[in-house]
Amino acid sequence: MSATxxxxxxxxxxxxxxxxxxxxxxxxxxxxxxxLATVLVGGDPASAVYVGGxxxxxxxxxxxxxxxxxxxxxxxxxxxxxxxxxNADDAVSGILLQLPVPEHLDGPSLTSLIGPDKDVDGxxxxxxxxxxxxxxxxxxxxPCGVMELLTDTGVQLEGAEAVVVGRSNLxxxxxxxxxxxxxxxxTMCHSRTRDLREVCSRADVLxxxxxxxxxxxGDFVKPGAVVIDVGMNRLTPEEAGNKSGLVGDVDSAAAxxxxxxxxPVPGGVGPMTIAFLLRNTLxxxxxxxxxxxxxxxxxxxSL
Ligand code: NAP
Numbered sequence: 001m002s003a004t005x006x007x008x009x010x011x012x013x014x015x016x017x018x019x020x021x022x023x024x025x026x027x028x029x030x031x032x033x034x035x036l037a038t039v040l041v042g043g044d045p046a047s048a049v050y051v052g053g054x055x056x057x058x059x060x061x062x063x064x065x066x067x068x069x070x071x072x073x074x075x076x077x078x079x080x081x082x083x084x085x086x087n088a089d090d091a092v093s094g095i096l097l098q099l100p101v102p103e104h105l106d107g108p109s110l111t112s113l114i115g116p117d118k119d120v121d122g123x124x125x126x127x128x129x130x131x132x133x134x135x136x137x138x139x140x141x142x143p144c145g146v147m148e149l150l151t152d153t154g155v156q157l158e159g160a161e162a163v164v165v166g167r168s169n170l171x172x173x174x175x176x177x178x179x180x181x182x183x184x185x186x187t188m189c190h191s192r193t194r195d196l197r198e199v200c201s202r203a204d205v206l207x208x209x210x211x212x213x214x215x216x217x218g219d220f221v222k223p224g225a226v227v228i229d230v231g232m233n234r235l236t237p238e239e240a241g242n243k244s245g246l247v248g249d250v251d252s253a254a255a256x257x258x259x260x261x262x263x264p265v266p267g268g269v270g271p272m273t274i275a276f277l278l279r280n281t282l283x284x285x286x287x288x289x290x291x292x293x294x295x296x297x298x299x300x301x302s303l
Contacts, residue, residue, distance in 0.1 A: 001223070003259040004153070011152050012145070012271035019278045020061040026285060027062060034093040034285030035064040036120065036277070037086045041079055042072035042102045051098050057274045063281055066092060072102050079110055087115040093285035094120035096277065099170075108169075117287055120280040123169065131177050138280050143175040145272025146207060146228050147182070153261050155226050157182035161202050165189040165216065165249070166209035171230060175207060196220070206259075208249035218254025227255050227262040230269045 027033045036058050038051045051067070058065040068082055079101070086095045095118045101107045111119075116126035122140035130137030150157065162184035166172035172188060179186045189199055200206055200220035208216045209230035221227060231249030240247045248265030255262055263269055 001257065001260070003227070003256045004261040006149050006153055006228075006261050006263045006268060008145075008149060008263055008268040008271045011149060012275040015148060015272070015275040016057070016061055016278060019275070019282055022282055023062040026282065026289070030289050032091070033062055033064050034281050035066055035091045036094045036096065036281045037066035037068055037089075037092045038096050038098060039068045039070070039079070039082055039086070040098045041070045041074050041105065044100075047098050047100075054096070054274060054277060057278060058281070061278050063278060064091070074102075074105075076105055076110070079105060080113055083110065083113045087113075087118060090288075092118065093288055094118050094277075094281040096121055118284055120277055120284055122174065122280070128169070128174070131174055134181055138284060139178065140170065140174045141276035141280060142171050142230065142269060142273045143178050144276040144279070146175060146230070146269060147178050148272060148276070149228065149263065149269070150205065150226070153226065155205060155261075157184040157205070160184045160204040161187070162205040162207070163187045163189060163200055163203035164207045164209070165193075165196070165200065166211075166230070168209065171209045175209070179205070179207075210249045212249060213247050214249070214251040216250040216255070218251055218258055221255045221258045223258050224260045225258070227259045228269065229263050229265050232265065232270065 023034060038054055040047055040051045055065040055067055070079060070082060086092050095114045097111055099107050101110060111123050112125055114124055116124050119127050119138050122138045127137045131139055157179060162179045164172050164176050167188050167190045176186045176188050187199055189196055193199060197220050201222050203222055203225055205226045206221060207228040211231055213233040213235060227250055229248035229250040233247050235245050235247055237243055237245045244266055246266050
């Protein structure tokens, strides 16, 4: 049996097209476009490339990008001040602090200064809490992207055994919450899991987010499982066997023969993250617009 390749690039393209159309009607209705501010501290080249990609993606769908950069030696207070000024800026619907920040800064503490209504990464304690309570809020982009891949592929989550390898706040934990909300039976694995192979081999849906090249071997995969490979590991092109040198956490050649569907690396989960950053920015903009029109109605009523 050979797996279907889940084409994340095509699915992300479809999502971005939908967002572009919805942004156009938002802009027409409210007379201004949604805005996304990215905050980059320091000159890490990889982070600068990610930020550049996000800025470009915004422009392509009609979202106004705001590019804020601080020097590598910026203090906590300086970054906090920048975030506070963006929180107060009505033209900014969403704020993203590019992680990791330089070592002398505390990334999670800075992230938690972003207003929950502008937290398009879904990483503030308020949004993490809302997700855990099953209440509406802004959700982290990559897990949302994975849910869209599963829906697009027609995966039945209800009652399915789902295994998530990795328990980071950025991905593993919110992913597990979303799967649980989709009525899957969810197991989370991490570095202390006793028998990773055994747990993974029970999964109807296996999601790997570890950051270790090809840690998930073919015999970890249940025949017919759907495999989502979130990992992005850089090897030499020779080691990777491809031009980009990028490989996932799954031994994809082996898993391809056993799974029913699998995401490639690159071109699987990666493109979904930016697509959902744009979707979240639109969601935040709608939320602000509704709040403003509610206050306008209140003002009118009190006249
Ligand atoms: P992370 O914060 O480093 O978390 C890694 C997780 O893997 C931890 O929970 C860790 O367990 C677990 N782990 C480490 N070694 C393990 C082992 N031998 N067996 C089982 N579990 C093990 O990483 P992350 O931010 O979640 O990212 C994970 C990967 O996904 C990275 O390659 C990252 O680049 C990629 N990623 C891609 C996107 C995208 O847009 N495509 C987005 C997010 C992440 P402990 O908790 O016990 O340490």
